[in-house]
Amino acid sequence: xxxxxxxxxxxxxxxxxxxxxxxxxxxxxxxxxxxxxxxxxxxxxxxxxxxxxxxxxxxxxxxxxxxxxxxxxxxxxxxxxxxxxxxxxxxxxxxxxxxxxxxx
Numbered sequence: 001x002x003x004x005x006x007x008x009x010x011x012x013x014x015x016x017x018x019x020x021x022x023x024x025x026x027x028x029x030x031x032x033x034x035x036x037x038x039x040x041x042x043x044x045x046x047x048x049x050x051x052x053x054x055x056x057x058x059x060x061x062x063x064x065x066x067x068x069x070x071x072x073x074x075x076x077x078x079x080x081x082x083x084x085x086x087x088x089x090x091x092x093x094x095x096x097x098x099x100x101x102x103x104x
Contacts, residue, residue, distance in 0.1 A: 008041065010041055010046070012041040012042045012043070012044035013044070013085065013086060014084065014085040014086070015083070015084060015085075016081065016082065016083040016084075017081070017082050018079070018080065018081040018082075019079075019080055020077060020078070020079055020080075021036070021077070021078045021079075021080055022076065022077055023072075023075060023076050023077065023078060026050055026069070027054075027069070027073055032052045033049055033050065033051055033052060034049060034050040035047070035048075035049045036048040036049055036050070043061075044060065044061055045059070045060070045061060046059070046060055046084075047059040047060075048080075048082070050069065051066075053068075054068065054069045054070060055067060055068055055069060056069055056080075056091065056093055056103075057091075058082050058089060058091040058103065060084040060089045063084075063088070063089045064089070065089050065090055065091035065103030066091070066103050067091055067092075067093045067101045067102070067103045068101070069093075071099060071101065072093065072095055072099070072101075075095040075096065075097075077095070077096060078093055078094065078095055079092075079093070079094040079095070080092070080093055080094075081094075090102065090103060091103030
């Protein structure tokens with residue numbers, strides 16, 4: 001698990017963050033769930049992970065957004081954007097080929 005930024009710098013109710021991620025063992029099929037980041041601030045929880053279905057999942061409180069990772073398997077670096085507020089969250093994943101997917 002990595003720490004993207006110090007959690008105390010995030011607005012727990014509404015915000016956005018973008019960052020790059022070296023893929024590392026993200027596609028290792030022997031790892032059922034790979035947690036990239038998980039933290040809480042006040043009553044808010046943030047989690048970014050790859051699940052057993054090879055979806056990248058962003059969870060904020062009781063909401064989630066997922067992107068299927070199969071289009072990114074040959075990439076070694078990903079661009080990730082997360083946004084959140086009390087009514088919705090969004091996850092975007094992109095690669096160096098400008099292939100961008102929006103989470104559902």
